[in-house]
Each structure stands twice: as C-alpha cells, then as structure tokens.
Amino acid sequence: MSAPLKLAVWDIDGTLIDSRKVIQQAMERAFARAGLPPIEYDRTRTIVGLELSEAITRLAPPDYPAEHIMQLATYYKEAFVEQRAEKGFDEPLYEGALETVERLADEGWLLGVATGKARRGLDIVFGHHDLHRLFDTLHTVDGGPGKPHPRMVLDAMRETGTDPHQVVMIGDTRFDMEMGRNAGVHALGVSWGFHTEDEIREGGAHSIHHDFDGLNAALDAFGASVEGRVA
Known part of the structure; x- marks a missing residue:
C-alpha cells in the first residue's frame, strides 16, 4: 500500500x-509619493497577506478618494520594484x-x-x-x-x-x-x-x-x- x-x-x-523591512519601506515610499502622512509599521503589518487593493483601502485615510486607491497601489508596486534594483536589497x-x-x-x-x-x-x-x-x-x-x-x-x-x-x-x-x-x-x-x-x-x-x-x-x-x- x-x-x-x-x-x-x-x-x-x-x-x-x-x-518585514522591504514591505514597510515600499509602503512608506508609496504613501510619501501620494502626499500622505507617514505610515507606521504597526499598521502596515496588519494588512500583509491581503490582496493589494484591499490592503491599501484599509491603510488609506478614511476620507481618501476611492478613485485614488489604485494609484496608491501602483505606487507601492513601483516602490517594491525600485527596492529590488537597489544595492544591498535582501528578502x-x-x-x-x-x-x-x-x-x-x-x-x-x-x-x-x-x-x-x-x-x-x-x-x-x-x-x-x-x-x-x-x-x-x-x-x-x-x-x-x-x-x-x-x-x-x-x-x-x-x-x-x-x-x-x-x-x-x-x-x-x-x-x-x-x-x-x-x-x-x-x-x-x-x-x-x-x-x-x-x-x-x-x-x-x-x-x-x-x-x-x-x-x-x-x-x-x-x-x-x-x-x-x-x-
């Protein structure tokens, strides 16, 4: 058998x-690029694992326009790609x-x-x-x-x-x-x-x-x- x-x-x-480090840094860069206040790690960590647009929706300010969510998600993806190209990048x-x-x-x-x-x-x-x-x-x-x-x-x-x-x-x-x-x-x-x-x-x-x-x-x-x- x-x-x-x-x-x-x-x-x-x-x-x-x-x-942990690279996700937080990518989120920080995305929020800065969107002109939003800095995002704390203790908030970022709570959404890891979710689909990106849902995660961004949870992290964005309550009054953040819904039509801007996808742009903020794009900033995050771009920031991740940028990090991968930088010297010393490590996951x-x-x-x-x-x-x-x-x-x-x-x-x-x-x-x-x-x-x-x-x-x-x-x-x-x-x-x-x-x-x-x-x-x-x-x-x-x-x-x-x-x-x-x-x-x-x-x-x-x-x-x-x-x-x-x-x-x-x-x-x-x-x-x-x-x-x-x-x-x-x-x-x-x-x-x-x-x-x-x-x-x-x-x-x-x-x-x-x-x-x-x-x-x-x-x-x-x-x-x-x-x-x-x-x-």
Whole structure:
C-alpha cells in the first residue's frame, strides 16, 4: 500500500521569507509619493497577506478618494520594484525555512503555496532562493479571491488530489488561519512574522509555533495522524 498523501501549504511573506523591512519601506515610499502622512509599521503589518487593493483601502485615510486607491497601489508596486534594483536589497529566508521544506520534500510531502503576492513577485522570490524545485502547486491572488477566502487552498487540493484531512496550512497571520479553517484543513501559526500571537490565535490556529523546531515537531505529528488513519 502506498503512503497517504500529505500536503503542506505555505504562506510566503512572514512565514518562509523575512520581508518585514522591504514591505514597510515600499509602503512608506508609496504613501510619501501620494502626499500622505507617514505610515507606521504597526499598521502596515496588519494588512500583509491581503490582496493589494484591499490592503491599501484599509491603510488609506478614511476620507481618501476611492478613485485614488489604485494609484496608491501602483505606487507601492513601483516602490517594491525600485527596492529590488537597489544595492544591498535582501528578502532572506528565515533561518530553518529551507531545511524544513527540503526535509518535507525528501520525505514525500507535497508542498504548496498560498500567498497574497502576485505570481510575478512569487516567481522572483522563488527564483532568487531556488525554491521552484521543491513545490508542487503555487497559488497567488492573480487566480481569484485572496485570503481569507479558501480558494487558494481548495485549488491546491484539487491540483494534488488531496482531501482536507491530509492538508495543513502554515502562516503568520490571522488571514492564513482563517483561509485554512475556511477550507477545512489544519492550521499551524508561526509567531515570527507580521501578526501577533493573539491575532493568529483569533484567526483559528490549531497551534502556534515560535521557531522551526517547534513547527517541525507539529508537522511530524500531523503527518503521523494522516498515516494513522490508514494504518
């Protein structure tokens, strides 16, 4: 009998990639270009993971004209592109991230992505870190509704032939947890990214982990539970 399928769906920003600095700087540049007051990190971090126009709408001043939202979003995208071209630009993997996804792939797990990034941005990050080779299914906001809608996780399950009990969603925001819960899968939160532990818990995390050692243990336990269903 072949081993049961197991799918780990990963968020990117704040979960595998430490993009806190570059996202904040891009947002600061966008707001400055639009002539708006400076934006604080503690506000920016709350919208990471959402589709960009929704995120910008939440951050813009309450009286900001709706017709200017898309221009502000364009300023943000332009600022991100500018940063990537600057000397010293870095979006590093978190310590332990590469080792974890490589281990899971070696052990026969299927790996997926569900991210608020556009596909172009995801491809740039994956190309830089040589991650395409490890992942089986990639889903971005280009394909339809973003987080917390379950669409990306459901599409990943359809592509890989997995059922909800075989799937775990890993992310650093309440939106990741809500998306996973909405798709009926197990939701593991990590505390090293954008949202606080309380915010992640409010999103419905089954458990929250503070380092990759703890996350790896939780993934192993989830994998064992999947295998135990068919033992």
